[in-house]
Amino acid sequence: MNRINPKKLLNSKWTSVSPKLKEKHFIISELELDEDDSVLSCCVEAVLTKRIAAIDWRDLKDSTSWIHGWK
Template structure:
């Protein structure tokens, strides 16, 4: 997997390896900026394409290849 940069994750596409409730394809809809401008980015909001349900996760969780795959597979 290519190294991820949290500042460039906005609008990237992801596929869940094990879909739950027909939610397989996701889009990073928002990169949550930290309160202090010097702090690193920790959280992103992903939105399911099928149901439009959104959830907030740590961006580093997207690096786990047993859970996420980059792009729509």
């Protein structure tokens, strides 16, 4: 399980364990927080294609799907 600090999530780098469309490396490009610093929404941007997709930030905790950093 990946540990995530919501304050450091923006611009963090992630690697998809099962890449689709040759998109393996991602950056957290958009992050919306509420007053209590709880994450409301999160968007990842594929480095290769610049495609942006909204994801549930809790999915990043699953180490079978995501690896923190670029591997």
